[in-house]
Amino acid sequence: MSDLTTRLGPLTLRNPVLLASGTAGFGRELAEYLDLAGLGGIIVKGTSPSPWYGNPGPRTVETPSGLINSIGLENPGLRHFLEEDLPWLRTQGATVIVNVVGRTVEEYAAVAEGLAGADGVAALELNISCPNVKAGGIQFGHDPRLAAEVTRAVKAACGRPLFVKLSPNAPDVPAVAEAVLEAGADGLSLINTYLALAIDVARLRPVLPSVFGGLSGPAIKPLALRWVWEAHARFRVPIIGMGGIREWSDAAEFLLAGAQAVAVGTASFTEPRTAAFVVEGLRKWLDERGFATVGEVVGLAHRAIDGEEAVPLGQS
Amino acid sequence: MSLPPPAARPRRAPLALRVAAHEDLGGGLRWLTLAAPDVAAAAEPGQFAHVRCGGGLGPDGALGTRRAYSLADADPDRGTVSLLYRVWGRGSVWLSQRRPGEVLDVLAPLGTPFRLDPHRTPVFVAGGTGVAPFIFLARRARQKGLRPLAFVGARTAAELAGGEFLAAAGAEVAVATDDGTAGFAGTVVDLVVRALEETAAAGGLAGPSPALYACGPHAMMAALAAACAAHGWPLQVSLETPMACGIGICLSCTVPGPRGPGFYRRCCVEGPVFDAREVAWE
Structure with missing residues (x-):
């Protein structure tokens, strides 16, 4: 029986499958369909110091193999999270990673500070990549200097393991990655959504009032994998991989590309049990292929092309 | 107070529902009856079914998100629920081609029902x-x-x-x-x-x-x-707003209400039925 435990630097998860931020709320709804304690954990909805309303609708539009969203980081705020959501998540036995958002460095730091004293927060995911809010989010994700500044402030305010979620829309993604790692990030979350557009032909205008939104779903899986591959090759740091994961083999691709964990997002919208199915599929795959630990497959696909050694085939 | 261990809780799941009857009403309308005894027994007027439709370009040919249809009827004695829908988009075109005996992947019943005033x-x-x-x-x-x-x-x-x-x-x-x-x-x-x-x-x-x-x-x-x-x-x-998940996690279908805490409510969970005074109509 393979050991599904996975280590991401200072963070250890019972298995590599997480619920992605912004697609799982604070866990209550999905707990009707799956056992949160059976997952690696939940990355909760982006949490700001005070409640955010989010954007006017329509907020999503379906596209071939994808979904464009412009939710605008609607969330009930840090206090609600600490008083209502976190205690409940702990009763469920869930491993909790908090996605942190803000409009300014000070706001990001305020959330981190509020989380520093809270029991049951396993790690922070710094959101500097939401394409749907004007202030905060994306401006930090596009500029390596600002990204480093906010990373440093959050790390100083809360010493928990810190993963920075990067935007694929940044002009120079590797430069942002390098900057946040130098500033103290323990790892990377790769990736957030791709800026995208859908136009309503009947109404002769963009479907979303915000014009652009972020594309998620199977359409971006190959794009996300490329970033995981590059980050693993270049930095060898802990990576949470995400983008279009629907089944165990998608997750396996991310592990083989260099991620120690993955997050299931948009797929939960159609099949709320997806993350649980991915856990079981990965378990079966590792068993059948004779891998004793998750660590054995992380980045394994690089070996084949690096020529270090042949990839073990069919050991079952 | 101690909660039961999470694994012991009964959990919901998408249902595999057989098409019992499917009628063309003319004018692009269809009446679809599904064999669903549990749904028929539990459903309340105003709730909806979230149906996984094909006709998409996804890896398995399914559309990426489900399609929501009001429950038009429920018959606990026969163990059926019915949907009345108009054929107009990818999902409903695909649905309109389903024949009796075929099985659909359905989440139901979902949403907050009408509250029937017994005195009016x-x-x-x-x-x-x-x-x-x-x-x-x-x-x-x-x-x-x-x-x-x-x-x-x-x-x-x-x-x-x-x-x-x-x-x-x-x-x-x-x-x-x-x-x-x-x-x-x-x-x-x-x-x-x-x-x-x-x-x-x-x-x-x-x-x-x-x-x-x-x-x-x-x-x-x-x-x-x-x-x-x-x-x-x-x-x-x-209300009907563009909906993705139907279970309250995506925040796509939110409806603006009076400003204040809970300004947006989810059409899929707090709705689809709302008191008209709780909706900002402008």
Whole structure:
């Protein structure tokens, strides 16, 4: 029986499958369909110091193999999270990673500070990549200097393991990655959504009032994998991989590309049990292929092309 | 106090439901009946089914998100639920081709139902396929000894949908068409407001005062909400907004309410039925 435990630097998860931020709320709804304690954990909805309303609708539009969203980081705020959501998540036995958002460095730091004293927060995911809010989010994700500044402030305010979620829309993604790692990030979350557009032909205008939104779903899986591959090759740091994961083999691709964990997002919208199915599929795959630990497959696909050694085939 | 271990909790799951019957009603409308004893027993009028449809470009040919349809009827004795839908987009075109015996992947029942006021005459106001939830609600109202009135509107006679189902479920039905090709010439809101005003002027309804329930295009419901506010009639509306997950996690389908905490509410969980006063109509 393979050991599904996975280590991401200072963070250890019972298995590599997480619920992605912004697609799982604070866990209550999905707990009707799956056992949160059976997952690696939940990355909760982006949490700001005070409640955010989010954007006017329509907020999503379906596209071939994808979904464009412009939710605008609607969330009930840090206090609600600490008083209502976190205690409940702990009763469920869930491993909790908090996605942190803000409009300014000070706001990001305020959330981190509020989380520093809270029991049951396993790690922070710094959101500097939401394409749907004007202030905060994306401006930090596009500029390596600002990204480093906010990373440093959050790390100083809360010493928990810190993963920075990067935007694929940044002009120079590797430069942002390098900057946040130098500033103290323990790892990377790769990736957030791709800026995208859908136009309503009947109404002769963009479907979303915000014009652009972020594309998620199977359409971006190959794009996300490329970033995981590059980050693993270049930095060898802990990576949470995400983008279009629907089944165990998608997750396996991310592990083989260099991620120690993955997050299931948009797929939960159609099949709320997806993350649980991915856990079981990965378990079966590792068993059948004779891998004793998750660590054995992380980045394994690089070996084949690096020529270090042949990839073990069919050991079952 | 200690909670049971999470694994011991009963959990929901998408259901595999067999198509029991599928009728073409003409005018692009279909009546789909699914064998679903558990759903039929649990469902309340105003709730919806979230159906996984094919016709998409995804890896398995499915559309990336489910499609929401109001429960138009539920028969606990036969163990069936029915959907009334218009064929117009990828999902509904695919759905329209499903034959009896085929199995659909369905999440149901979902959402907050209508709250039927037992002390007032139910007055239903429906535009287009907005009649769907009122067939189920009419049946439930009759079971509770109420005598529902239904007002159904459309642009033209050919687009009037489901009036016969409403009548069969026990509602007294009046229709309005914008072009006057059937029933009252004008909007269904004009028709219902005029009817209720005239009844009030004549000494009130034979029974108790009215409670209104509406489902239809946004403009229709906004106009009705204004009229109800002016007359002091209670109004519940069933809203439709672009929905992805149907279970409250994506925040796609939010409906703006009065400013303040909880300004946006989820159409899929807190709705689709809302008190009209909780909705910002502008």
